[in-house]
Structure formats: C-alpha cells, structure tokens
Amino acid sequence: MIVIDGRVPDEAREITTGQANRVWYVDGPVSYVLKHYGDPARAANEAVALTLLTQHQAPAPQLLGADPGAQPAWTAQATVHAEPVPATQLLHELADPLAVVHRIRGSHVGRLAGARRHRTWRDYLRGRLDNYADAAPDLAHAAAVLSRELDVTDVDTEPRLLHHDLQPGHLVRSLSGRSLLLDWELAVFGDPLSDLARLAVRLDLPDPADVLHLTHRPAPAAGRRIHLYWRIHQLADAALSTDPVVQQRGRSRLS
Template sequence: MDGIDGCVPPSAREITTGQTNRVWSVEGPTPYILKHYGDPSRAANEAAALRLLTSHRAPCPQLLAASSGSSTPPWTAQAALHAKPVPIDRFLADLAEPLAAIHRIPGTHFGRLAGAQQHRSWTGYLHDRLRTYAAAAPALRAVARCLHQEVDASDTPIQPVLLHHDLQPGHLLREPAGSRLLIDWELAIFGDQRSDLARLAVRLDLDDPTPVLALASRADAAAEGRLHLYWRIHLLADAALSTDSAVRERAAGRLLGSSVT
C-alpha cells in the first residue's frame, strides 16, 4: 500500500508485548499495525499465512504490505482492528468456530508456509523438529528418542491443513459486531489439526491436554493418542527453546513426569 514502507512514523505508538518482535500502532488515513521481526523467516511466514487466509475469507487481519527479502528489519503492516481479546472464561467456546474454519484450509506440504524447509510427510516434519529440540537440550535427548519412536509407531497418512500453531489467550479477538479473529500468524504451518490443539494445551498450562479435544472435528481413541503425543512434543519444544527459564523448567518437569520416561 502506498505510504507504508516499514519505517516507524514519528507519531507511532509502540504496543510491543512479546520478546521476539516490536509492534507499533500507526494512525493515519489508513490506521495499521506495524511489526518488525527478529527472524526474517517469521515475517515471510506470517505474510504468506495472511495472504492464504484472505483468499479463503478466513478470520484474520488484512495484510496491507510486507517487506521484501532484503529488508532490514523484516516487517509486515496489518490493518488495525477495532477488537478486544476474548475473556479467558470464553476463550475455548469462542475459539471453536474460527478454528474450524482455519482447519478446513488444505495445505500443499507439511511445515511452515514460507521461510523454512517444507516436508513431504508429517512424520518427516516431526522428526526434523525433534532433532532440533534434542540438539538444543542435550539433557532431554533420551526423551526425544522415545518421541521419535512414538512418531514412527503412530505413522498414518495425514492430510495437511492450516494450523495457527500459537493458539493462546490474547491471540483471539472479538470485534464489536461479534466476529472472532485470530492474530499473530508467524508460526503457522500445514499439518495435523491435533497439533494445534496440543500446542494450545501447553499454552493453557494444562496438566492433561484432553479437555481441548472438544475443539477437534473428530474425537476418538486415535485422536486422543495423537493429542498426547503432540502435547509432549510441544512440551519438549518449550523445554529446549523457550527464552523464559521458568517456562523451560516447567515444561521439562511436566514432560519428565509424563509417560515418556
């Protein structure tokens, strides 16, 4: 869009809340949210996800502009939203409809949409992630080996669908008209929808991921087994990669106290 170049206007108001990116609210004829990313692959991935979501008329912010591959820092500009986070006591109930719409969007591969390696199989994607986590947390390599084995044992054909992969309170907004929107798509991937639910269970700090199965399109014994497997993989991700020591310790403790010992 004309006039948006990724630079922070003097009148912009910083609204950064996380540790990875910086975010500003920019006023003007067309108000927008400007995000600067610490990781260019995340910027490319969020831009690709928003374009895909828009093509399917899915509940998400409108992408107004994005950086080219050579821009420093990488950035996106997204339409400002007149919306507020859904209260925590309404979160799961209000999440059901937008999440179902997202999980109906088919994928072309497994893994991130852009800026990272793409995989031909879901099993291949999971093994790649487990190798990354084991390299980052040598003390948990035995856990990673067990999870590798479980992934192989549960290998069945998976049709990839779009996953948000960072579901948590604060990322679901409600507009005044009542529409629900999901924001922050930089970690989106194509994969098994139950991985989205498992990551949500980790973000909700649940001791058992089973309650989030209410959001699944089909909940049976196989779905529950995969949910528990993905939940442990996401716990390993937090234990290995989180920048917050308290999150790492909590995830490791929960992981080592689960059945993968």
C-alpha cells in the same frame, strides 16, 4: 495515497508485548499495525499465511504490505479494533474460527514460507525432535523416546492450516462481534490435533483431551496422537523457550 514502507512513522505508538518482535500502532487515514521481526523467516511465513487466510475469508487481519528481505523484516496489517477474548471464554469462542482455519488444505507439510518443506507430517515432526535434541543435549533422551513413539503412531493426515501458537491474547473479539485470530508467524501445514495440543500446553492443562471437543470429528486414534503432540510441544518449550518460567514448566512436565 498512504505509502507503507516498513519505517516507523513519528506518530507511531509502540504496542510490543512479546520478546521476538517489535510492534507499533500507526494512526492515520489508513491505520495499521507495523511489525518488525527478529527472524526474517517468521515475517515471510506470516505474510504468506495472512494472504492465504484472506483468500479463504478466514478470521484474521488483512495484510497491507510486507518485506521479509528488509532490514528489519516487516509486515503491515490492517488495524483490528477488538478486545482479547477472556481466558475463561477462550475454549468456547475458539471452536468456530478454528474450524474455518482447519478446513484450509495445505500443498505441503511444514512452514508456509521461509523454511524447508517436508514430504510428510512424520518427517516434519522427526525434524523438530532432532532440533530440540540439538538445542538441549540433556533432553536428547526425551527426544529419542518421543521419536520411537512417533514411529509406531499413525500420524498420516492430509495437511491443513494450523495457527500453531494458540494462547490467550491471540483470539480477539471485534466491536462487531466477529472473532479473529492474530499472530500467524508460526503457522504450518499439518495435523490440526497439533494445534489443539499446543493450546493445551499454553493453558497448562493436565490432559490435552480436554480440548478435543474443538475438533468436530476426532478420529479413533485422536487421543493417542494429541498426547504425543502435547509431549512434543512440552519438549519444545523445555529446549527452546526464552521464558525461564515456560522452560521450567516444560521440563517439569517432561519429567
């Protein structure tokens, strides 16, 4: 019987692509992907998200093991033999798996685990704006403008599961043709339009309304909400991104 304990086996092959975590492919009788996290809270959040997704038979990898309290924190996920969906087909193929995800109701607002829970979506967003202003004081005015707009925008919504890091590479197509969403460490419960707004930022779209077709029944105020979320995600990039290109693009968009 295979024992997965978070340690990197000698035969593991590193497949790290991001900046915050290290990732290995481990071959064997049971192959799996081992992920070490720079932030234990992200490990806890991804473990809970994957467990929830499995319960709902949603399009995501199966969690085989996790220990957010270890040094380093880790998860082990079932290997997905798949290829990334090309960016040119992303918006076409994302609709169905995203609809499954957005039907999953949340018990609270905010991260699933490893972070403070919020009473309302508005409270969560206001907290994010405060964090961005603290991280980049020169952007405090932009955060204040968005906070005032948040106060007069109807954002009350039943919390649903959001991936919250949609971008090319995170949607893959398995050999059987099934689409799966990877990398759930930033998942939150909130407004599905925020998922779409973040995707619009990642694709550098000039108008977030270009992705509104990914929600099946947009509310009458959806256009205003998605534009507000779009600008909040741009502020997040401008204040917190460790990638100079992404950070500068966020600042340029804000200005």
